[in-house]
Amino acid sequence: MTTAAPQRTKAPSRFHPGGFALRDTWFPLVHTQHVGRRPLRRAIHGAPVIFWRDGARVRATEDMPDTPPQFRRQGELTGGSGDYITHERYGYTWVWYGDPRNASIDLIPQVPHLPIEGMPKRFQKTVVFDCTYELVAENLLDLTHADFLHSKLTGDSLSEDDVVEVESTSEVVTMIRTAHGRPIPDAQKAMAKGATTQNIRVVTVTHVRSGLCVLHGDFNPGMSMRMLHPCNPETATRTRTPVTYNPMYLPSIARQLFSHTSHIVGRQDNWAVRKQNANYLEAGDDRDLSSRFDKAGLRYRKLYSALVERQKSGDYSYLADGDPGRDVSEALGLNSRA
The missing domain is CATH 2.102.10.10 (Rieske [2Fe-2S] iron-sulphur domain)
Structure with a gap:
């Protein structure tokens, strides 16, 4: 069962991605x-x-x-x-x-x-999405989407417990998902050393102005996937993502080849966000629907809308809590296993 940690988030009921270029x-x-x-x-x-x-x-x-x-x-x-x-x-x-x-x-x-x-070139790939960058960033913040689109790599939603937490500043949204006792996904069975279940802690740190996402997916036993995923906005219907991986706890050959999964995963994500982008282009003034499990995406929209309003009034500054260069090592959980 997936639970969302209680936290109040009031986001705009109408969202129009691709309509404003956040600066500075x-x-x-x-x-x-x-x-x-x-x-x-x-x-x-x-x-x-x-x-x-x-x-x-x-x-x-x-x-x-x-x-x-x-x-x-x-x-x-x-x-x-x-x-x-x-x-x-x-x-x-x-x-x-x-x-x-x-x-x-x-x-x-x-x-x-x-x-x-x-990292060396073999850990770098580029994927292009047919949508505005805000939707790619939202997709990466929704860590539960992998259960449906990427289950062979990251596993399905079955687990003993599953908790989603959301933290934010005026510039950054962080989603942390922790689960125990999940079945080992097919692609990780060779790394699991005979285990039948694993614990996970998956984190996305999203910088709202730029769409830059810093990720760490820790699957124990199994891989620790450290990743930088820019969401560079080229147009309202095109986002380019030059990705870098630094995978850990994989056999050497799997570590060297892991970046090639980006094109498989990217196609799966693009299938979803391309349709979503078309819906927003035709949405007019329709209201968005959401559930309590959309907390990270709603928080993103709240921060995004606040930044848009500030910049429309000519304020491009960073608030006291919004330092993009702050240390996020603890939030990412780099120094311990799930």
Whole structure:
């Protein structure tokens, strides 16, 4: 039985994802190892970002490097320079989206389960979703969705107990799911050393402005899946997710190949969110329906709506409790097994 820990959450009854671009935040747009001399195009909320190497330096510009000066953009996101502010960390090139005067590397979220220099290429994959980024972030916050879409990898909903907790600041929503005595899923039986059940503790830390999700799924006995899952908003119908894995407690060959599961899992998720996105595009002023098990998604919508209202009034600041760079190691449960 799944229970939701009591916690009051009043979210907007009408939600319109894809209608507003939250600003003054960092986006990990691309795995740095994938940037070469040949330009690589990405986008944030429709704004073009062109990555290329200028010698040893990775640049992110509004235009292709061979664009004549008289035709180059001089947008507000680059302060009229044509160059976005960037920073390399955790194997990504992060791009500041917002007022360049407000950029600070202290606002880059902490990802304690990845090395600062990043993981090797074999642990990196990119998946594209046919929907707005808010729906991908919500899907990752709903840790119970895996019971239905990814049961062969993560297991079904049967367990002795199952508790969902939700925590939040003004910028971040954290969902923690703890369950005991779950049957070992097919894909993990080889790692379970003869056990028939396992305990799980699965955590998603979601940064609302950017959609960045820091995840840890601990399946004991079995794998510990440490993951960074950006939800980079390219358009209202396209989200690009350059994912990085750091799996633990797997046989060596399984650890090296695990990132290939991202395309299977991604297709399963895209099947659901693509339909959901179409429904929102046609929803008009219809009210959303929810249950008590939607607490994390409702909290996300509440924070998202509050940020939208603040930014509409010209306030792009971070409140005292909203530091994206705060230590989340304890919440992720990195130092103990489930």
